[in-house]
Amino acid sequence: MPEELQRAKAPSIRDVARLAGVSHQTVSRVLNNHPSIRPETKQRVLDVMERLQYKPNRAARALVTSRSRTIGILSASSTQYGPASSIAAIEEAARASGYWVSTANIESVDARSIADGLAHLAAQGIEGLVVIAPQVRVFDTLAQLSIDVPYVSLQSTGRDPDHALSVDQIAGARMATRHLIGLGHRSIYHLAGPQDWIEAEARMRGFLEEMSAQDVPTTAPILGDWTADFGYWAGRELLTVRDFTAIFASNDQMALGLMHAVRDAGLEIPRDVSIIGFDDIPEAAHFWPPLTTVRQDFAELGRRCVALLLGDIEDWPDDQGGTIVPELIVRDSTGRPAF
Amino acid sequence: MPEELQRAKAPSIRDVARLAGVSHQTVSRVLNNHPSIRPETKQRVLDVMERLQYKPNRAARALVTSRSRTIGILSASSTQYGPASSIAAIEEAARASGYWVSTANIESVDARSIADGLAHLAAQGIEGLVVIAPQVRVFDTLAQLSIDVPYVSLQSTGRDPDHALSVDQIAGARMATRHLIGLGHRSIYHLAGPQDWIEAEARMRGFLEEMSAQDVPTTAPILGDWTADFGYWAGRELLTVRDFTAIFASNDQMALGLMHAVRDAGLEIPRDVSIIGFDDIPEAAHFWPPLTTVRQDFAELGRRCVALLLGDIEDWPDDQGGTIVPELIVRDSTGRPAF
DNA sequence: TCTCGGCATGTGCACGGTCACATTCGCCGG
DNA sequence: CCGGCGAATGTGACCGTGCACATGCCGAGA
Structure with a gap:
């Protein structure tokens, strides 16, 4: 029997050291590629590591360095396209x-859930935190x-500029609004997101800014919850009066729900009502009609977020910082108003 | 000055022990709520912990117990609704x-990326693994x-029943197919997912099984990539011939793309073509027309997955196992064929 | 020739928990 | 009155790494 009780335990640096005929400290030096080590010694150690299938023990290293090399993400809506994309990019x-x-x-954004989530991450000794959730409550x-x-918060905010990173939501919202105004719309509603999402607030701000900059009378935004269901419901409510020619929805899902409601009312898009969304989820190009929207590069956002965070953790020089500029994607859900 | 150099370091069990007037081992016993400890002693220790804001050090514990209490997830499509929902549920x-x-x-599913991802998780000493990716390659x-x-693999498979958990994809696919056949369709295409996704394969199998069970002549499935873009493209191709009255798409996104292509061709759904999807993403109810589809409970899937895994890790008795039955959601995208 | 400094390497301890094994004490049965 | 047992607690080692410090060696400068 060539291999008996194989399932022993993982080799440590001392095992490597013994077989390489060096001290455990030399092995440690190889691991952290310390400069003062003779190339042949290093090679010998590396060979043994390879042979033994040596893998450094993360816990031991974390214990002695008191560094976990772990980044925590607190997310309130990880099933949505935007957050999910950013999370994937962050991870990568x-x-x-x-x-x-x-x-x-966290599924609900009450104080209790937030505290639980944060405590869980904290217990792990995270070295950095990314927040994708209503920030006000989280930061408290x-x-x-x-x-x-x-x-770092993956959202736009005026309050806490050192810790925020985002696609420029205000600029994006202004683009969308300007697009509608440029087409001739003067009665425009805004279907906003939940107001404790700074992201939602920023889009609303952009909307209001552009409206007043262009002297278009402003209507009170409607506060939604990001879902298509809400968009549908809000659309039905709005259509009972029908004192508008265009709606700017704060995300693509709500825009989808709106379009559904508009069609249900027997109206046509964009002939009777123009609709514009925000995010450019991959499905938006295939909505009916294909949705005009504002594209955000969530992946880039995630990458920059990590750069910012690691810059902070490892004391790098100043990062390039700055916001990412979104892009208006004009498709078929917007057009000139009928009258 | 009452508080000088506060930013010291986190208290350890020895600090707690000293202030509570007990040994560090007693503190450890309190942490692991060992039975033989006098209630008053325990309370004293707990009080000190509270006062010191003591938090156990995960790395130290992991080092000595060689248990990380960490579950790894390898995911190839975490931005999609299904996987994202399951991941959230798993985490919770x-x-x-x-x-x-x-x-x-992992963004691409080549051997290299898979190996990288797995190595990364392994380096962390995960105690369990959830795979949401093309399994064949991953398991190799x-x-x-x-x-x-x-x-555990979050997909259905005949090959590896001990390690798979899923909504019963075959049953779901058969439901969808039966629904179409029941409406009178006889020329049905299937737009499948990538074939190294066992999930996709199972749905295809369910489709073929039901077709042959009902003696409906079968067409060769079209192999897609889950995206709405592909659905659109495939739809255009199919419509150049138009020898069908219904299409069963392997997920809702592809169904959306298909519907787009069908409308582009000037046809109406479901009058000219019936379309059925799979997953029931939250947007599906607001597609135009609202999509008939098969609902999967991704969250339940995630929860059961954890139960299964922890049962294995902690040597619990047999789990309830079994698959989750999906549900047919009939909306407006399917109807009787015109002729 | 001797000292000094830098390179290459080794020695021992610390990190913060848990585990195995004492130790103390009170109580009970013979 | 003594031995034994179990409850409550303490002692020291150990997990696998990195760090501070020591050591030996070799070459350069005095």
Whole structure:
């Protein structure tokens, strides 16, 4: 029997050291590629590592360095396209830099859930935090738990510019609004997102800014919840009066729901009503009609987010910072008003 | 000055022990709620913990117990609704059981990316693995890397029943197909998913089974890639011949693309063509027309997945196992064929 | 020739928990 | 009155790494 009780335990640096005929510290030096090591010694150690299938023990290293090399993500809506894309990009970028990513998804955004999620991440000793959730509440909780790590919010905000990163939501919202006004619309509603999402607030702000900049009378925005269901419901309500020619929805899902309601009412898009969305989810090009919207590069956002965070963690020089400019994608759901 | 150099370091069990006037081992016993400990002692220790804001150090514990309490997720399409929902549910269930979740998203499914992702998770000492990706390749790689942890695949498969968990894809596909046949369709195409996704294969199998069970002549399935773009493209191709009255798309996104192509060709759904999808993403109810589809409970899937995995890790008795039955959701995209 | 400095390497301890094995003490049965 | 047992607690080692410091060696400069 050539191999007996194989399922022993993983080799440690001392095992490697013994077989390579060096001290464990030399092995450690090879691992952290310390300069002062003779090439032949290094090679010998590397050979043994290969032979033994040696893998460094993360826990041991974390214990002694008190560095977890883990980034936490607190997300409130990870099933949506935008957040999910950013999360994937974050994970990838972090992995490329030798970091791990641990997520805490919270389904409701009450204080309790937020605290649970944050505590869970904190217990893991995260070195950085990415927040994709209504920030106001999260940051309050963050302060209460006295968690003190670099953090970045994946949203736009005026309050906390050092820690925010985002596609320029205001610019995007202004683009969308300008597009509608440019087509001749003067009665435009805005279907906003939940107001504790700074993202939603920024889009609303952009809408209002552009409306007043162009001297178009403004209507009160309607506060939604990002879902297509809400869009549908809001659309039905709005159509009972029908005092508008265009609607700017704060995301593509709500735009979809709106279009559904408009068609249900026997109206045509864009002949009777123009609709514009926000995000450019991959499906938007295939809606009926294909949706005019504002594209955000979520993946780029995720990557920059990691760069910002790691810059903070590892004390890199100033990052390029800045916001990402969104792009207006004109399709068929917007047109000139009928009258 | 009452508080000087506060930013010291986190308290350890020895700090707690000292202030509570007990040994560090007693503190450890409190942490692991060992039975033999006097209630008053326990309370004293707990009080000190509270006062010091003591938090156990995960790395130290992992080092000595050689248990990471971490579950890894390897995902190839985390931005899609289904996988994202399952991931969120997994994370939540794991957290409730005191486990952490670490994800590795791979954008391409080549051997290299898979190996990278798995190595990354392995380096972390995961105790269980969830795979949401084309399994064939993944499991080959898994074997090669000699990673030896309990794993579960979130898909249906005949090959590896002990490690798979899923909504019963075959049953769902048969439901969808039966629905079309029941409406009177006899020329039905199937737009399948990528064939190395066992999920896709199972749906295709269900389609073929039902077709032959009902003696309906079968056409060769078209192999897609899950995207709406592909659905649109495939739809255009199919419509150049137009020898069908219904299409069963393997997911809702492809169904959306198909509907787009059908409308582009000046046809009406379901009058000229019936279309049925799979998944019931939240948007499906607002497509035009609202999509008939097969609903999967992704969240339940994620929860059961964790139960299965933890059962394996912690040596629980047999789990309830079994598959989850999907549900046919009839909306307006399917109807009787015109002739 | 001796000292000094830098390179290559080794020695021992610390990190913060848990585990195996004492130790103390009170109580009970013979 | 003594031995034994179990409850409650303490002692020291150990997990796998990295760090501070020591050591030996070799070459250069005094």
